[in-house]
Structures are given as structure tokens and as C-alpha cells.
Amino acid sequence: MSVLDVDNLRTTLNLNGRACHVLRDVSFRVAEGETLAIVGESGCGKSMLAMSIMGLLPSVARITQGHVVLDGHALEKEPERAMEKIRGARIGMVFQEPMTALNPVFTVGAQISEPLRDHLGLSRRDAREAAIELMEKVRIPSAASRYTSYPHEFSGGMRQRVVIALAIACGPRLLIADEPTTALDVTVQRQLLDLLDHLQDEGRMGMLLITHNLAIVAGHADRVVVMYGGDVVESATVRDLFRNPAHPYARALLASLPRVDRDLSELASIPGRVPPLAGLPDGCRFKDRCPHAMDICEQMPPPTEMPGEAGHNVRCWLHVEGGEHAADG
Amino acid sequence: MLLTVDALRVIYPIKRGWPVPGTHRLTAVDGVGFSVDTGEALGIVGESGCGKSTVARAILRLVEPSAGKVVFAGVDIARLPLRRMRHLRPKLQMIFQDPAASLSPRMRIGAALAEAIRVHDIAKGNAINDLVRNALDEVGLPPNSVDRYPHEFSGGQKQRIGIARALVLSPDLIIADEPVSALDVSVQAQILNLMARLKAERGIAFVFISHDLGVVRHFCERTSVMYLGQVIESGATRAIFDAPAHPYTRLLRSVSPVPDPERTAAPLVFEGEPPSPLDPPGGCRFHPRCPFVTGVCRTTMPDLRPVAARQVACHHAESLPANEDAP
Secondary structure (H helix, E strand, O other), rough: OEEEEEEEEEEEEEOOOOOEEEEEEEEEEEEEEOOHHHHEEOOOOOOHHHHHHHOOOOOOOOEEEEEEEEEOOOOOOOHHHHHHHEEOOOOOOOOOOHHOOOOOOOHHHHHHEEEEEHHHHHOOHHHHHHHHHHHHHOOOOOOHHHHHHHHHHHOOHHHHHHHHHHHOOOOEEEEEEEEEOOOHHHHHHHHHHHHHHHHHHHHHHHEEEEEHHHHHHHHHOOOOEEEEEEEEEEEHHHHHHHOOOOOOOHHHHHEEEEEEEOOOOOOOOOOOEEEEEEEEOOOOHHHHOOOOOOOOHHHOOOOOOOOOOOOOEEEOOHOOOOOOOOOOO | OOEEEEEEEEEEEEEEOOOEEEEEEEEEEEEEEEEEOOEEEEEEEEOOOOHHHHHHHOOOOOOOOOOEEEEEEEOOOOOOOOOHHHHHHHHHHEOOOHHHOOOOOOOOHHHHHHHHHHHOOOOOOHHHHHHHHHHHHOOOOOOHHOOOOHOOHHHHHHHHHHHHHHHHOOOEEEEEEOOOOOOOOOHHHHHHHHHHHHHHHOOOOEEEEEEOOOHHHOOOOOOEEEEEEEEEEEEHHHHHHOOOOOOOHHHHHHHOOOOOOOOOOOOOOOOOOOOOOOOOOOOOOOHHHHOOOOOOHOOOOOOEEEEEOOEEEEOOOOOOOOOOOOO
């Protein structure tokens, strides 16, 4: 049973009267206890996707098609009041910069107890105990004595642990981690990713891991969705994607990664740059940078299919039955 | 050797304390030494606060070294009067993580590059424009870039401009401080390939500072690993990353993610975070986090010494168990 079901989602941005689809027919599922990674470079729409799911879109953007279904319950039409209840309780969130999620003038203990009191209705004393337990769970050393510390007294890694404690406080069904370790050193990054893996296992949460770092995806996700220009261009199990990437963009992306464990003669690079939001092409959005671009790529977007549990799906004309020719090399 | 750094030390005075702040001495770089030859890239890796950026700045005298030598092309520039240092600056260039911060937003690219040439009296008149055009062409920017402003370029293009501005001065050495860290991977590959070409074709030497071991492995022939202001391991990049000797290098290597789901990462045995450089631990600076710690590590600071075809600063470098992650 899937925790999160995103079905044919389209999010449209209103740029001075011009509508541009920053998410175009995005579909994927996150199963219980599964980590789904969303990867892509800046401007691919991965953060827009997170905002769409959480109902935190800026006022110029709105969902114009499709569904976001959490535990069988559609979220996209929920009023803001209801979403406030869902965020923090049933969806936990961890962002790149912990200080944006923490209030500098309240102690971390007070901040972790707040959702426990608001969403679970615990008394002040019970909330305090539960908060200390949560701090221990995210392995903050001497949690009880740090209950009354302020965020600035913590290191970056410890702050992110506080944010994780906040995110899991109410036992959410889904954890959305948007670049959770990008600003941190590799040793701390590894500790936090291991912690997230562990917490997720324990709570059977679904996790949406949004990152630009394919190496993290390889080690910490079960399935992966590759995004480009607001489209899901490929989705597969992690193993499948790294072994047999099918979309020209996914192939190029994997070939451009330097590796710490082996020598590479030259890195593949993708010519050109990501299209700007205001100039997203109508057909395939990768066509201007694609070595295999054909006429049809210009004319219309490649079709999408609903991804299966372990299916490997590609949104590319090269891979359509009856398409001009199959990709090689 | 084009550049030899020896026993470099940089001390920052900082104010700490409340209600009456006292002045403390923060030793950001503590006895660092390495050398770089023409056409070679030396990587300096380490986590935030290890002093790698301070080393770069001290070489260029953007911060004043407190002790030690920086010998560039046979001249010790650590104590050279800044007036004489100016003559050497064209040969010794730097590129930054955020190239936009080093470009005036109100100056066209052509003017910004020409200014660098004029300041250092490299060329005059039309020769300036030729130099600018050649440099832009070499980094893969269209000729009409000269009339455009920095904000009209993407992050990768701005880094190309940063490199072009170094190139117009025909440098012998470029110090690159996290030059690709802010870029997307596909663009990162473009910039790394460009720098690799400059290294091979023009024989430019690089001191390449990065926290990303994968990038360093790809670009640098030799690597120095820093921890809390000191070099703890130094040698051929491949040897260090395939069989790291120092426990800290092993830690760094084991937590650096590998883009390969078939390789399951070894379980993490290290906990904790680097201590503050303001109050470094006595003895070996890594001892509070080291799983192989013994009595001598707590009391005596190990020297950098030759072990297994590289330099390692660890008392037990020879007797540590074999790497689990060895290929």
C-alpha cells in the first residue's frame, strides 16, 4: 500500500499572465517503509514538487491537474486550515538549512514539544518527556541538559538533528527531506543519512529524499525519479537506474560524475544549460541538449505512463513503441 | 618546484567571551608544508574549519602568514613587501567558489578582463582586446560576451569568466578554492574538463581546494589531507584514496558517497564532529575521534613521516588493520 500517490500532477506558475507548467504530468508512488529519491539539477522542479505536496506553493503557483494522495486521502483540494493539521503531524519535513526551520529565540526543547502539544494534545510535562526522548532518538548527546539550549548553541549537524526530531515528533506517515545534508560536511552527512534510514525503518515511514547528489541516492534510496525541466524523465529502482539508465539525460548525468573509487579518463558533460522557467519548451524539455533529438521531440512531449512498483519508466520518444529508432550506446 | 610551502602558520586574533570579550589566538594553519610542480594539480581536502581556505589565502598574502615560507619560482613571498609582491601576482592567480562575488555587477565582462591586463601592464591598446578575446574563446564563451554584464550569465558561465580573468595574465599557478562546489554536476564536468585542458596544454599548476574527494581524484595528481590546521596525510591521490593510511583519511574516504548501489557502504564506526580549532585537543589532534587511539596519541603530536610511499602523521600508521574498503 502506498503512503503517497502523486498522480498526473501539473503545477502551473503564473508569470505576468503567462502560464508555465513547472511540473508537467508528474506521477510516482512512495510505499510504506520505502525511500524514493527525487534527483535533478537546479531548476528541474524538485523543490516545486515538494511544495506542491505540502501545500506550500507560493501564491503565483497552483496545482492545475492531478492528485496528491496521502494514505488514500487527496490533499490538493484541502483548505489551508486542514493542511496545517496534516503538515507536522502526518507529513514531516526536513530542509537544507536547519536555521530556517528553527526559531532562534526559543529553546530547542520548547520547539520540539510544540507539535506534541498542538497535534497530539500532550500536557506540558508529558511533552517535555517525549521531547527529550526524541532528542535521544536522534542521538543528541546529553539530551536532557540540552533541552533548554538555543539553536545557535548547536553545530550545523546537531541543528539538523533537532529538525529531524521535530519532523518525526508526531509519527508522520511521510517524511520529506529536501537536500537534508547539502550544507554539511561528509562525515556529518553520513551520520544524518544513517539516522534517517534508521528512523524510517523503525517507523515504517515513507521517505521522499530530494537531492542533487546521485551518490547519496545510490546508498540511501530504494527507488529514484529523475526530473528535468519539470518532467519526470525516468523512474526506476536505484539498481536499475545505475545499471541501465535509459533516458539520454539520465545517462549523461551518470556519466558526468567524478568518482572517488576509480579513475575516469574524461567526464561526460552536457552541452548547454537548463532551460529557464519562462522559456520551457513545449515538446521534450531536454531536446535542445539531447544528442538524439528528432523532429517529434520538438512537436510534442513524450507520453507518460503510471510507474509500477518496480517498473522502469522512461519519458522519451526514443523508447516509445513505434518511435523512430531505439537508443544505442 | 614551482611552489613550495614550508611550515606555514596562520594565526587569527579573535574576540570571544561575555560580558567582556577577550582576545584569543586561533591557529587556523599550523605548520603546513607541500609543493607543486609545473603542470601539476595538488588537491587539498578536509572538512570545514580544517584551514584549507586559509592556506590558499596565505599563499596569495590575502591573509598574512605568521610564520613559515612560501617559495614561488625561487622567491620567498611570505615576507616580501606587498609592493614587490605585485609584480608576481599575474603569475599567481586565484579562482573562487562564487565567481560573481569577484566581478563588479556594473562592469561589462570585456572591461573587467581588460582592467586586469591594464593594472598589471601586460599589454597596451589593441593587444588588450586580442588577449581578452583569446581568453574568452579558450574558456568557451562567445565573443559577444565582452559587452555583457555578469548577471546575464549562468553559474557555470560565470566560473568560465573567473577562469578567463585569470588566464589573460598568463599565470603559472592557479589557486582554485572550491571552484565547482556550487555548480550542478553536468556543469561541474564542463568546468573540470576545461581546467584539465589548461593544465595539460598550458602547463598551468593548480592548488585545488575541495571537500569533494571524487572531484579531487579526478583532477589532482597529488593530494594533501588536512585536519584542524595540519596536513595529516599527503601523497599520490590514487594511493591515498585507494588505500588511505591515516585513520582520518580512512574516515573521509569511507563516508564519501560512491555513485554505485552495488557497493554497500561499510558501517560507520566513527561518531562525533570535528572539535573547534579554537581549542584543539593535545597530542594527535584526531585522537578524540580515532578508533585506534592509544596513550601516546593523547600526549604526543605525531610528525608527518614517510610511510608506504606517502607522508602520514600517525604514530600507528604501520600497525593499523588493513582497509576494509580496499578495492
